[in-house]
Structures are given as C-alpha cells and as structure tokens.
Amino acid sequence: MKTEQQVAIKPIIWTISGSDCSGGAGIAADIKTGHGLGVEVCHLITANTVQNSHQLLSVNAISVELLQQQAAVLMDDKPPSVIKIGLVANAEQVQWLAQLIEQIKQVIPTLISVYDPVGQASVGGSFNNLTLEQLSPLLLKIDVITPNLMEAKSLAKLDGLPDKNSAEKLANKIHQNFAINSIIVKGGHIHSDDRYSIDFCLHQLNQLNGKQDNQDKAQTAISYQLGALRIDSHYSHGGGCSFASALASFLAQGYLIRDAFTLAKAFISQGLSTSKQVSELHGHQYYGAFEQQGWPRNAECFPQVIDELSQQYQNLPAFNSLDLAEKKLGLYPVIDSLYWLKRLLSLGLEIIQLRVKNLAESELEQVIITAIALAKKYDTRLFINDYWQLAIKHGAYGVHIGQEDLQDADLTAIQQSGIRLGISTHGCYEFLSAQRLQPSYLAIGAIFPTKTKDMTGQIQGIDNLRQVLSLRPENKHKIPVVAIGGINLERAAEVIATGVESIAVVTAITEAECSHGISPEQAVTRLQF
Known part of the structure; x- marks a missing residue:
C-alpha cells in the first residue's frame, strides 16, 4: 500500500463550458472524462442549454460577474494547471476569458489553455452568434x-469545402491569424468513403508549458498526423x-503535445468501440452520449502514426532479429570507451x-574497429x-540510432547490410512511429531523470513504461523493449517487473564505487536478470 507521501496529488483542470441538460456534451462530458483520466475537475458553467438528442431550443448565458466570483474563489485553493474552454455564449464572456487567462498566467506561467470551439450543435442550431472578430481576443490568448x-475553415477564413487533405493548410492559416501554439484539426466530421479518420496537429516547438527557448526567437513548427x-x-x-x-x-499530467494528442485520439476510439454493438442494435433511432472509458490501454484503440x-x-522488410529464442536481453550497459x-x-x-x-574521425574509426573485434571474441x-556508416563498414552486430539522427540515417542501407537496428523513443507517439519500422529492438526513456542527458519534459516513469509495453502487437514477432534512463540498483527491480526485455544503464555501473561502494563487476551481478 502506498504511503501518503507516495500518493501523488491529482493535477487540477478547470473546464469552462456550457451545461447540456441531456448529459451528453459540455460540462458533463468534461467531468466524466477528467475523472476517468485521473485529474481533478473544477467547472464553471458559461450557459445552461435547453436541448435533447433531437434539438437545441435555447442557450441561457451566465453572467461574467458570477463566473469571475467562481474563478476568484477557486484560485485560492484549486489553481489550474490547464484550463479547457468549450461553449462561450457571448462577447462579454470572450473578453472576460481573455483577461482571465492573462491574469492567471501572471501567477502560473506554465498554465496551458485548451479551446474547443463550439459553434454549431450536432443536432442543429447555433450555440452563439459570435463573429470571428468578436472571438479574436480569446483566440489570441489560448495555447x-x-x-x-x-x-477550422471558419477560423482560417478560407472558402471552399474542406476535406481531409486541407487540414495542414487550415492549421497554418489559423496559426498565421492568431499565433496559437498548437492547432489540432479533427477529421472525423468529414463524410467520405475513406475508412480512416485523420487528425492533424501543428505545434510550435518549445511553446507550451512555459518552456519557450528565449535564445532562439525563431519559432520552429512540427506537425503530427494520426489515423484511425x-x-x-x-x-x-x-x-x-x-x-x-x-x-x-x-x-x-505532463505529457508532451504529441503524446497527449495520441492518447486523446486513442481515448475517443476506445469510447466509440465500446458503444458500437449497442449502436448497431438501435440503428439510427437514438443519439446517445459518448462513453468515457478511462485510460486507453488497448493497443487496438491506438492510432496509426502517419509521418514521412x-x-x-x-x-x-523487418530488420534482423536479436536471435534471443526464449531468453531476455537482460542488462544492457552503455559505455563510452574501450x-x-x-x-x-x-x-x-x-x-x-x-x-x-x-573523437577525431580517424581515432573514432579505429576505436570502432577495435571494439567490434573484441566483442566478436566474446x-x-x-x-x-549513431555511427551507422562505420558500423556497416566494419561489420558491427548492430547500430543504435536516436530520434534526432533517425531522419538522416539510410535505413535501407542498414537493413540490407544485415546488421541490427535499435531505435530510441520517448513516449507513445515515437514508440508507435518507430514500431512501424520493425527494428531489432526499441528503447524507451528516460524512465527516471538522468545525469547523462537533459530529458526535461520526457521523463516516462513506470506507469508510462507499462503503457508503452502494451502497445506492442500480441504475436511472436513482438519487438524487444529496452528501458533506459536513471535506472540504478534501487530502481532496477520495479523496472524489470514491468516485463521489459532489457534495462540499459550507464552510471549504475561506471560510478558504482562512488555511489554504493561496490565494484562495477559487483554492480553488473546485482543488475543482471
């Protein structure tokens, strides 16, 4: 049983949206979702709606004076780490929300604001009559x-009927208009014969959670695309x-946008899958509430990463295997010298x-030649x-490539040479992407903070490690997983208990004498499994 100190305080999110008396959307959906995913939810209702599964009759706005009182009292003991905004009923609420976000960010610079624009009801009718100009003060403040x-078409002010291929264009235009850090365009509402629903995310690097790199004023954008x-x-x-x-x-809960995006997409697929059978029984006769099913853990519900x-x-073809038979890799030392x-x-x-x-190029090559020869003897x-060209040239058993170098490596040359490939990943998005390349093994980290590399924002922890392991297909060709990052003698047992095939360590061996008063050889004995 966990002690009081070991039980983490739940993150707090505020949801500021409308109340749907039919229970399907708005505040009700937000509370059910948040509680199912392990956060505490405080709610501020912007409007009480009169609607059911067939029609929207009225939207009754709440005064900004009351909303401000609620926000002020919540700030005293339940300040948010994220604010999620849904239905905004009128221009007064827009102005109030823009000011609220600005004021809270002065106290909590890491605050993230998420806005789900609610204009049209799914059963028909409009929730508000706000123009884009009236909505702009809020759009300029959100993250x-x-x-x-x-x-997205309305926000981008672009003509023509959008399709699944226009998401990137729309997202770029929205960013150009309002400088929003992360824009996720959902593709599920386009009716087509395409079997896939594709969502697109445009993200400005280093722009969420107060981590802007002030040394680099130029914003670098990256895009993520998920299909299901x-x-x-x-x-x-x-x-x-x-x-x-x-x-x-x-x-x-600290996830990077790419992983939060991936998990949210899986969460939706999971809920829709749960209700598919009952939906088929009722046909088109009933419009029911989406079923929030808690944390997504089934690999089948996770999306496919669509990247270059x-x-x-x-x-x-798949890279050569590690020829493990029924064995595990066990301990995987990462060392920096002969x-x-x-x-x-x-x-x-x-x-x-x-x-x-x-190392100088000539010295580097000689070190690799010597290392390969030594390893073959044992x-x-x-x-x-990293050095895949030299690994191929001198017949290494394998090469390990990090995410930052993966784009520049010639994976065809590596595969055709017959040497094995290991790939670093940091979270579920990169794991799903790298898994499609069918490498010899996948590394996931950093499990814990580490002295060898700054992994700020990418610490996985034990729970994330378990989740990533569940994303592997259940077949005999399951790719071995190596856990890496901050694993020492004290932490090794709980990492091994997750079922990983290997744990990679650096200082747990090379600094064993200083940290534990034992020899590196003794550390190896204790860490092997």
Missing part, C-alpha cells in the same frame, strides 16, 4: 485549439468535448552499447551508437 474541419479506422456509432454525443478534455487531462519516415520506408568495454566483456553479458563522443551483441 491549444481543437476545431473540426468545418470549424472510422467507427460508426450513434453514441457519439459529446465526443468533441471529450477529446478536448482528454487532451487537457493528459497535458495536465514510416511512409518512406513502408515497404522495407577501457569499459574490455572490463565488461568477460562478464557474460548478452548486449553492450558503445557510445563515444568528440560473442557479445555490440551496438555502435
């Missing part, structure tokens, strides 16, 4: 926006609200990685970090 394609099989369910009322609330909940790398290599390689090779390890930096799987 993340989650429109569907039709809403369309699920026909008439229990979808409140799905848009639930997506935005799920995204807010994951962001509140996986598309470029979609026909590339000295440490020679010291560890005689200890019966299945795998070692040589990660050398800052029949140890030696992976060379």
Whole structure:
C-alpha cells in the first residue's frame, strides 16, 4: 500500500463550458472524462442549454460577474494547471476569458489553455452568434485549439469545402491569424468513403508549458498526423468535448503535445468501440452520449502514426532479429570507451552499447574497429551508437540510432547490410512511429531523470513504461523493449517487473564505487536478470 507521501496529488483542470441538460456534451462530458483520466475537475458553467438528442431550443448565458466570483474563489485553493474552454455564449464572456487567462498566467506561467470551439450543435442550431472578430481576443490568448474541419475553415477564413487533405493548410492559416501554439484539426466530421479518420496537429516547438527557448526567437513548427479506422456509432454525443478534455487531462499530467494528442485520439476510439454493438442494435433511432472509458490501454484503440519516415520506408522488410529464442536481453550497459568495454566483456553479458563522443574521425574509426573485434571474441551483441556508416563498414552486430539522427540515417542501407537496428523513443507517439519500422529492438526513456542527458519534459516513469509495453502487437514477432534512463540498483527491480526485455544503464555501473561502494563487476551481478 502506498504511503501518503507516495500518493501523488491529482493535477487540477478547470473546464469552462456550457451545461447540456441531456448529459451528453459540455460540462458533463468534461467531468466524466477528467475523472476517468485521473485529474481533478473544477467547472464553471458559461450557459445552461435547453436541448435533447433531437434539438437545441435555447442557450441561457451566465453572467461574467458570477463566473469571475467562481474563478476568484477557486484560485485560492484549486489553481489550474490547464484550463479547457468549450461553449462561450457571448462577447462579454470572450473578453472576460481573455483577461482571465492573462491574469492567471501572471501567477502560473506554465498554465496551458485548451479551446474547443463550439459553434454549431450536432443536432442543429447555433450555440452563439459570435463573429470571428468578436472571438479574436480569446483566440489570441489560448495555447491549444481543437476545431473540426468545418470549424477550422471558419477560423482560417478560407472558402471552399474542406476535406481531409486541407487540414495542414487550415492549421497554418489559423496559426498565421492568431499565433496559437498548437492547432489540432479533427477529421472525423468529414463524410467520405475513406475508412480512416485523420487528425492533424501543428505545434510550435518549445511553446507550451512555459518552456519557450528565449535564445532562439525563431519559432520552429512540427506537425503530427494520426489515423484511425472510422467507427460508426450513434453514441457519439459529446465526443468533441471529450477529446478536448482528454487532451487537457493528459497535458495536465505532463505529457508532451504529441503524446497527449495520441492518447486523446486513442481515448475517443476506445469510447466509440465500446458503444458500437449497442449502436448497431438501435440503428439510427437514438443519439446517445459518448462513453468515457478511462485510460486507453488497448493497443487496438491506438492510432496509426502517419509521418514521412514510416511512409518512406513502408515497404522495407523487418530488420534482423536479436536471435534471443526464449531468453531476455537482460542488462544492457552503455559505455563510452574501450577501457569499459574490455572490463565488461568477460562478464557474460548478452548486449553492450558503445557510445563515444568528440573523437577525431580517424581515432573514432579505429576505436570502432577495435571494439567490434573484441566483442566478436566474446560473442557479445555490440551496438555502435549513431555511427551507422562505420558500423556497416566494419561489420558491427548492430547500430543504435536516436530520434534526432533517425531522419538522416539510410535505413535501407542498414537493413540490407544485415546488421541490427535499435531505435530510441520517448513516449507513445515515437514508440508507435518507430514500431512501424520493425527494428531489432526499441528503447524507451528516460524512465527516471538522468545525469547523462537533459530529458526535461520526457521523463516516462513506470506507469508510462507499462503503457508503452502494451502497445506492442500480441504475436511472436513482438519487438524487444529496452528501458533506459536513471535506472540504478534501487530502481532496477520495479523496472524489470514491468516485463521489459532489457534495462540499459550507464552510471549504475561506471560510478558504482562512488555511489554504493561496490565494484562495477559487483554492480553488473546485482543488475543482471
């Protein structure tokens, strides 16, 4: 049983939206979503609506004076890490919200605001008559926006009927108009014969959670695209609200936008899948509420990552396996010199990685030649970090490539050479993407903070590690996973208990004498499994 100190305080999100008396959307959906995903939800109701599953009759706005009183009293003991905004009923509420976000950010610079633009009701009718000009003060303050394609068209002020291929153009235009940091355009509302629903995210790097890099004034944008099989369910009322609330909940728990985006998409697929059977029984006769099912853990509900790398290599055969049979890789030391390689090779390890930096080209090549020759004498799987050309040239067992170098590597050349490939990943988005390349193993980290590399914003923890492990397909070709980052003698057991095939360590061995008063060889013995 966890002690009081070990039980983490739940992150707090505020949802500021309308009340749907039919229970499907708005505040009701936000509360159910947030509670199911492990956050505390405080709610401020902007309007009471009169609606059911067939029609919207009226929208009755709440005064900004009352909303301000609620916000002020909540700030005293339940300040938010994320604010999720839905229905905004009038121009007065727009102005108040813009000022509220600005005021809270002065106290909480890391605050993230997520806006799900609610204009049209799914049953027909409008929630407000706000023009884009009237809405602009809020749009200029928010961090993340989650429109569907039709809403994105309105925000971008572009003519023509949007389709799934126009999401990137719309997102860029919205960013140009309002400088919103992250724009997620949902593709589920476009009716087509395409079996896939594709969502697009445009994200300005280093612009969320108060982490702007002031040394680099130029904003660098990156895009993420996720596809999922369309699920026909008439229990979808409140799905848009639930997506935005799920995204807010994951962001509140420290996930990067790419992983929060991935998890939110999986959350929606999971809910729609749950209600598919009952929806088929009732046909088109009933419009039911979306079913929030808690944390997405089923690999089948997770989306497919659509990126240039996986598309470029979609026909590339799988990389050679590690030939493990029924064995696990076990301990995976990562060392930076021939000295440490020679010291560890005689200890019966299945795998070692040589990660050398800052050597002249001629010296580097000779070190790699020597390392490969030494490892072959002991029949140890030696992976060379980064230098894939030299690994191929000198017949290394394998090469390990990080995300930052993956785009520049020639994966076809690596695969055709017959050497093995290991890839670093940091979170579910990168794991799903790298898994499609069918490497020899996948590394996931950093599990804990580490002295060897700054992993701010990418610390996975044990729960995330378990979740990532569940994303592997259940078949005999399951790719081995290596956990890495901050794993020491005290933490190793709980990492191994997740079921990983290997744990990678650096200082747990090389600094064992200083940290634990034991030899590196003794540390290896304790860490092996």
